[in-house]
Amino acid sequence: MTDVKIKIIDREGISHIVDAPTDMNMNLMELVRSYELAPEGTIGICGGMAMCASCQCYVISEHKLSEKSNEEEAMLAEAFYAQDNSRLGCQIRITEVIDGLEVTLAPES
Amino acid sequence: MIKTDILIIGAGPTGLFAVFEAGLHQLKCHLIDALPQAGGQCSEIYPKKPIYDIPGFPEVLAGELVDNLLAQIKPFQPGFTLGERAETIERLEDDSFLVTTNLGTKHQAPIVAIAGGLGSFEPRKPLLQNLKKYEDNGVDYMIKDPEVFRNKRVVIAGGGDSALDWSIFLSNLASEVTLIHRRNEFRGALDSVEKVQKLKNEGKINLVTPAEIVALKGKNTLEAVTIRKSENPLEDYDLETDNFIPLFGLSPKLGPIADWGLEIEKNAIKVNTFDYQTNIAGIYAIGDVNTYPGKLKLILCGFHEATLMCQSAYQRIFPDKKYVMKYTTVGGVQGFDGSIKEATKSVVKSID
Numbered sequence: 001m002t003d004v005k006i007k008i009i010d011r012e013g014i015s016h017i018v019d020a021p022t023d024m025n026m027n028l029m030e031l032v033r034s035y036e037l038a039p040e041g042t043i044g045i046c047g048g049m050a051m052c053a054s055c056q057c058y059v060i061s062e063h064k065l066s067e068k069s070n071e072e073e074a075m076l077a078e079a080f081y082a083q084d085n086s087r088l089g090c091q092i093r094i095t096e097v098i099d100g101l102e103v104t105l106a107p108e109s
Numbered sequence: 110m111i112k113t114d115i116l117i118i119g120a121g122p123t124g125l126f127a128v129f130e131a132g133l134h135q136l137k138c139h140l141i142d143a144l145p146q147a148g149g150q151c152s153e154i155y156p157k158k159p160i161y162d163i164p165g166f167p168e169v170l171a172g173e174l175v176d177n178l179l180a181q182i183k184p185f186q187p188g189f190t191l192g193e194r195a196e197t198i199e200r201l202e203d204d205s206f207l208v209t210t211n212l213g214t215k216h217q218a219p220i221v222a223i224a225g226g227l228g229s230f231e232p233r234k235p236l237l238q239n240l241k242k243y244e245d246n247g248v249d250y251m252i253k254d255p256e257v258f259r260n261k262r263v264v265i266a267g268g269g270d271s272a273l274d275w276s277i278f279l280s281n282l283a284s285e286v287t288l289i290h291r292r293n294e295f296r297g298a299l300d301s302v303e304k305v306q307k308l309k310n311e312g313k314i315n316l317v318t319p320a321e322i323v324a325l326k327g328k329n330t331l332e333a334v335t336i337r338k339s340e341n342p343l344e345d346y347d348l349e350t351d352n353f354i355p356l357f358g359l360s361p362k363l364g365p366i367a368d369w370g371l372e373i374e375k376n377a378i379k380v381n382t383f384d385y386q387t388n389i390a391g392i393y394a395i396g397d398v399n400t401y402p403g404k405l406k407l408i409l410c411g412f413h414e415a416t417l418m419c420q421s422a423y424q425r426i427f428p429d430k431k432y433v434m435k436y437t438t439v440g441g442v443q444g445f446d447g448s449i450k451e452a453t454k455s456v457v458k459s460i461d
Contacts, residue, residue: 041228041361041377046154074292074295077296109360
């Protein structure tokens with residue numbers, strides 16, 4: 001089993017460094033839910049289809065992540081509080097590449 | 110007053126299937142849903158997405174699943190109160206419940222089954238100052254009666270299917286339709302995107318992209334919106350309008366149900382796994398809205414929960430009756446509409 005470390009700043013501004021497994025086909029939204037860093041029902045509403053933006057987060061480290069798909073771009077264009085470094089957590093896969101990633105969860109909307 | 114046996118709050122897949130199971134017990138159902146159509150998330154968020162874990166369906170589109178469920182429950186003639194949110198609940202003297210919606214529609218039933226999913230879908234409101242002042246004064250988040258926009262100037266904002274569809278629809282009714290979106294690209298059915306393109310070319314829809322509304326203006330009612338089309342706020346300009354319809358999707362909120370005295374944990378209603386009853390006898394919670402040890406938010410689990418809930422509801426309504434579960438293959442399905450579905454009898458005949 002291989003884990004990576006990810007720093008997640010929740011909506012209250014509290015910082016959490018969590019272990020994330022790379023061998024479970026997980027994404028960042030699911031990671032936040034599994035550690036209950038955002039209340040159930042306020043994140044991952046569409047289940048991870050890039051169709052609701054409830055898992056929006058801001059990437060604050062310099063990691064080079066996979067390109068946004070058209071669906072993710074379109075959803076972020078409709079999301080509130082979007083910034084240049086906004087991503088949908090459900091579209092960020094947990095892999096070795098994102099070890100040390102730092103993100104802040106966007107406000108609930 | 111609408112009277113029924115089981116009042117179901119939420120017309121998603123779990124609520125719809127509960128109508129079928131109740132029907133097998135000859136119990137009638139009525140459903141309340143905040144959305145204007147049945148199907149819950151399946152219809153509202155992902156109708157065109159495939160689902161792969163419905164038993165017996167290797168693949169089914171969410172929208173098709175809803176259509177199938179509606180066909181399956183049709184013989185049991187469910188009633189619907191759509192576009193209204195269940196607001197309050199009272200226990201009456203005869204131990205039945207009175208549920209009233211935000212529009213004042215009253216429903217009475219001995220059993221209430223909450224199948225509310227993640228909650229009722231509330232419109233996501235843009236972050237604009239004075240927004241509240243203009244609500245129902247020129248700003249609408251949902252279109253219930255398109256007629257109110259006849260011969261009005263309408264500004265729609267958003268980039269998804271509902272923004273496209275309503276722009277198309279209102280282009281025939283309103284005197285002026287302006288569609289504003291932050292990007293040139295829209296996220297919707299290809300057919301709708303092409304239609305908007307055509308209407309734009311014909312001058313029937315005024316398309317402003319990439320742009321966004323940054324302010325609302327008007328003395329008492331909405332008179333104009335301020336549009337930002339470039340990075341430079343000095344280039345903002347006003348567009349006179351009678352109505353502004355922001356369509357930025359819906360987000361589910363547990364809402365008034367949270368104040369019904371039910372035990373809530375992690376935005377879900379606690380139930381026992383014997384019959385999915387809540388801490389209030391006679392009120393059940395099934396599907397994504399409930400929680401118990403080992404809970405999985407899956408449609409197929411909701412179906413199971415609905416089935417056990419109906420057994421218990423039957424016993425509660427008829428405490429003296431014995432109920433023996435019958436397979437539909439054996440007992441058939443007898444609709445309240447007089448329809449009967451049953452297996453064809455096999456032939457017993459000798460072969461010479």
